[in-house]
Amino acid sequence: MKRLLGVALGILTAIGGFVDIGDLVTNALVGSRFGLSLAWATLVGLVGICLYAEMSGRVAAVTSRGTFDLVRERLGPRAGLANLIASFLVTALTFTAEIGGIALSLELATSVNYLLWVPMLGLAVWLLIWRVKFSIMENVFGLLGLTLLVFGVALWQLHPQWGDLLHQIAVPHKPTNEGTPVYFYYAIALFGAAMTPYEVFFFSSGGVEEKWTKKDIITERINVYLGFPLGGLLSVSIAAVAAIVLLPNNISVNTLGQVGLPIAVASGKLALAVAILGFVAATFGAALETGLSCGYSVAQYFGWQWGKFVRPRDAGRFHLLVLLTLILAVGGVLTTINPITITEYSVVFSAVALPLTYFPILVIANDPDYMGDKANGRICNFLGSIYLVIIVVASAAAIPLMFWTKAGQ
Amino acid sequence: MAEGRTLDLHLHLLDRQVIDRDGRYVCKVDDVELEVDETGRPFVTAILVGPRALGPRLGGRLGRWVSAIGRRIADGQSPEPPRIDFALVSDIGSAITIVRSRADVDVGSLEGWVDAHIISRIPGSGHASK
Structure with a gap:
C-alpha cells in the first residue's frame, strides 16, 4: 500500500513538475501564432524526454552516479569541461528565466511590480535549497503544479471541435501568414522546451x-512513462486554449498575463486565480531544480561532495556554488530584460545544448560494463539513436534559424 | 586491495569518483602516479588530486591556467598535487572506494577553506535537511 502511494505520488509530481516557464511561454506563444500546427514538435520532444529521462534514471539507480559524473568519465577532462561550461551556462540562463517567471506570476497575483519581488524570491529560493528536505521540496511543488490542469478544464469548457483539433495536430498546416523559417524556429523552441x-x-x-x-527502476519507469506524457498533454492544452482564444483575435503572447488570458475567458476569475497559483508553483519548483542542477553538474565534474542528503557544511563548495549562481540569476532578472524574452532564448539555447547531455547518456546506458543486465535493450538503443539524429539536427539548425528569423519575428 | 589486478587506466580509473568508507565524495581521480617495477611493468602507486593534477591533463593554455590556480589555492609554489596512496583503495567499481574517512585524507584546502570561512558561518549549516 505504501509503495502504491509512493508510485501515485511520483506520477502526480511528475505531471505537476513537467511544466516550467519555458513550456508555459513557448506553448502559449506558439498556440497564439500557429494554432496546433506545431503540436507535433512538443510530442516529438515528449517522447525524447521520456526515453532519455528513463535512461538517466536507470543509470543513477544502477551506478549511484549522476549524469555529469559519467560525462567526464566518458568524454575525458577536456571535452567534459567544455560540455560542463556550455551546460552550466544554459542551465543558469534557464534558472534566471524561472526566477523571472515566479516574479511575473506574483505580479499577476498582486499587481506589485515583478522587480520588487525578485530580491525576496532570491532569498526564498536559497532558504528552501539550504534547509528543506529534498522529497518535501519535490512533492509540495509537484502537487501544487497540478493546479495547471485548469488549462485542461478551460479547454473542455471552450467546447472545441475535438475532431478538428486532432486533425490540426495530425495533419499540420503552417498558417499562410507565417514564413517557413519561423515555423521551424518555433518547432525547435518547443522541442528545446x-x-x-x-x-x-x-x-x-x-x-x-x-x-x-x-x-x-520499476517505479522510476512508471513515473516517466505515465507522468511525463500526462504533463506533455498539459503542455499541448496550453497551446490549444491559446489557439482557440488568442489566435482568432490576433493576440500574440508577450506577457505571462496573456498566457493565462484564455483561462479567464473560458472559465472565469476563480480559474485564473488557480492558474496563477499553478504558474507560481511550476516556476518555483523549476527554479529549485535548475538552481540545484547548476550545483550538481559542477560538483559532479570536479568530484565535490554534493546533494541535500548531507549537512550543508559537508558539501560547502556545492552550496557556495548554488548561492553564487543564484546571485547571478537574481542579478540577471534585475537587469530589467523582459523575463519572457529570457525564457524564449533559454529554450532555444537548450535545444543547442541538447547533444552535450544526451549523447553521453546514451553511451553509458548502453554500456554493459556499468549497467550489467540493466543496459539498454535493442528497441531502446534504436529509438535513442534516432533521437540523437533529431537532436543533432535541431541543435545545428537552432542558431542559424535564430539569426535568419531575428529570433522568431 | 586492488594489487595485481590489470586495469585499463583510461576506462577504469581516470576521472572516476573517489568515495570514502562512509560513502562521502572525496574527489576525482584527476591523474595517477605510476612507478615501474624491476621487470619494467608500470603499476599505479597513488591517485593524484586537484587542479595541479588536472591541469596537465587538460593541456594547453587552459591547463597551465588551471595548474596555476591550483598552486595559488595551495598557497605555495609546489607543483606537486595532493595524493592518495593506492594502498588505501579497497574497491574499484563505478566509483573508487578508499578505506579512510574523507576527513583523514588531504585532498586540497578549498573545501576546508569554504567551510571554515563561509558555509559554517551561515545558520543551519550543521543540520542535514534529510
Missing part, C-alpha cells in the same frame, strides 16, 4: 539524492 537538459541532470541526481537502487 520539452527536452530541457536540466530535466535529466535533475532527474538522475534526484535519484542519487533519494538513494535509488535497482529495485526502484
Whole structure:
C-alpha cells in the first residue's frame, strides 16, 4: 500500500513538475501564432524526454552516479569541461528565466511590480535549497503544479471541435501568414522546451539524492512513462486554449498575463486565480531544480561532495556554488530584460545544448560494463539513436534559424 | 586491495569518483602516479588530486591556467598535487572506494577553506535537511 502511494505520488509530481516557464511561454506563444500546427514538435520532444529521462534514471539507480559524473568519465577532462561550461551556462540562463517567471506570476497575483519581488524570491529560493528536505521540496511543488490542469478544464469548457483539433495536430498546416523559417524556429523552441537538459541532470541526481537502487527502476519507469506524457498533454492544452482564444483575435503572447488570458475567458476569475497559483508553483519548483542542477553538474565534474542528503557544511563548495549562481540569476532578472524574452532564448539555447547531455547518456546506458543486465535493450538503443539524429539536427539548425528569423519575428 | 589486478587506466580509473568508507565524495581521480617495477611493468602507486593534477591533463593554455590556480589555492609554489596512496583503495567499481574517512585524507584546502570561512558561518549549516 505504501509503495502504491509512493508510485501515485511520483506520477502526480511528475505531471505537476513537467511544466516550467519555458513550456508555459513557448506553448502559449506558439498556440497564439500557429494554432496546433506545431503540436507535433512538443510530442516529438515528449517522447525524447521520456526515453532519455528513463535512461538517466536507470543509470543513477544502477551506478549511484549522476549524469555529469559519467560525462567526464566518458568524454575525458577536456571535452567534459567544455560540455560542463556550455551546460552550466544554459542551465543558469534557464534558472534566471524561472526566477523571472515566479516574479511575473506574483505580479499577476498582486499587481506589485515583478522587480520588487525578485530580491525576496532570491532569498526564498536559497532558504528552501539550504534547509528543506529534498522529497518535501519535490512533492509540495509537484502537487501544487497540478493546479495547471485548469488549462485542461478551460479547454473542455471552450467546447472545441475535438475532431478538428486532432486533425490540426495530425495533419499540420503552417498558417499562410507565417514564413517557413519561423515555423521551424518555433518547432525547435518547443522541442528545446520539452527536452530541457536540466530535466535529466535533475532527474538522475534526484535519484542519487533519494538513494535509488535497482529495485526502484520499476517505479522510476512508471513515473516517466505515465507522468511525463500526462504533463506533455498539459503542455499541448496550453497551446490549444491559446489557439482557440488568442489566435482568432490576433493576440500574440508577450506577457505571462496573456498566457493565462484564455483561462479567464473560458472559465472565469476563480480559474485564473488557480492558474496563477499553478504558474507560481511550476516556476518555483523549476527554479529549485535548475538552481540545484547548476550545483550538481559542477560538483559532479570536479568530484565535490554534493546533494541535500548531507549537512550543508559537508558539501560547502556545492552550496557556495548554488548561492553564487543564484546571485547571478537574481542579478540577471534585475537587469530589467523582459523575463519572457529570457525564457524564449533559454529554450532555444537548450535545444543547442541538447547533444552535450544526451549523447553521453546514451553511451553509458548502453554500456554493459556499468549497467550489467540493466543496459539498454535493442528497441531502446534504436529509438535513442534516432533521437540523437533529431537532436543533432535541431541543435545545428537552432542558431542559424535564430539569426535568419531575428529570433522568431 | 586492488594489487595485481590489470586495469585499463583510461576506462577504469581516470576521472572516476573517489568515495570514502562512509560513502562521502572525496574527489576525482584527476591523474595517477605510476612507478615501474624491476621487470619494467608500470603499476599505479597513488591517485593524484586537484587542479595541479588536472591541469596537465587538460593541456594547453587552459591547463597551465588551471595548474596555476591550483598552486595559488595551495598557497605555495609546489607543483606537486595532493595524493592518495593506492594502498588505501579497497574497491574499484563505478566509483573508487578508499578505506579512510574523507576527513583523514588531504585532498586540497578549498573545501576546508569554504567551510571554515563561509558555509559554517551561515545558520543551519550543521543540520542535514534529510
